[in-house]
Amino acid sequence: MLVAADAQAAKQKNDTTGLREIAARLSSRLSSGGFGASVEVDASERPKKVRFLSAVEQKEHEAQEVEEDLAPLRRIDIIKRDSEQLSVAEQYRVDEFEAISRQLKTYFGLDFEVDHASALLNPKTPGKHHPDNLQLLLKTHNGKKNASNWPRFSFAEQKQYIEAAITLQSLVAARMNVEVVSSVKDSLLQRLEAVYGG
Template structure:
């Protein structure tokens, strides 16, 4: 065992650093218990004094989770909260620097997007701006009437580092928020209108299957109207 690991935080991070891949908090707690039986023994003793039914391992996992939430591990870990339960991994110093640089870029990205949209909007005709406004309105109404988080996406991304796109209606499509997040600054072939219609209808069909369980009221009567409006402004 590394004698330099004096603090509990150091021991937690060391345990995580021995994993080759992402770990859940529970898996991380198991690593801590395996490598540092003294921490587990202390946690077991503290758990035995509590009124609620718990164990030392669960106490370690709870402490790890609390420190993650409070930022107690700083930039030394990366958290993937897109899954349940969330997963974490240890970052080497080089990865930390790269990760911090990427976070700065992500923080600045909205301002860069605003500048690009403002610049390109100055070149739009009235009809082109109307088409963009319709994309945005239809996206909002899909949320209102179907409970679906659609976003207006630039098929050729505005912030793509190699071949950035333009803010123009011929570059727009509607994507579910989860898909748009995965796309990020990548360029995807734009949907044809037939593909866009099929994509929206498939999302609404799935939403219909679970709407009652989610307490969502789906208003299917407006679907044809929204798709007709979208076709009118979609373009080739």
């Protein structure tokens, strides 16, 4: 194959080699999905890393993709089931967590999410959808946590975490057209403390 590619490269106007031609063909086939599920592409680094997968690895990847597709549906079912068991006061606390998360985005431009400290989809010890299991995490941190169980913040830690994020945001607030108002932050933290518990 290399001999044939070298011969073709010698006939081209551009300065190239057979090895470059083979690499270009492979790259083109990879980018168009020509290898299907038989290769794994790691795009997290530059240059991208590619490796062929065995038949067993292909089946594992397919099972993982199915699991990832079903996870949001399972999560919704768990939340619905657990929500039916919450008292009115507990549901109010859950609603407040969600509202405060949205208001941190509205007033400070920060992507906070309501996180289950003991993850609902943790394979070994799944958590419950209950206000005593909730905390606020920035979206990037929540994405890294995924289905892991982390010790829940104490309220003092939760407050420090939110204040640190707002302090960092205030350094670029003017450039982002975000007005950091201390009284809004204080009000949100008071509301959070009232429903945080534990």
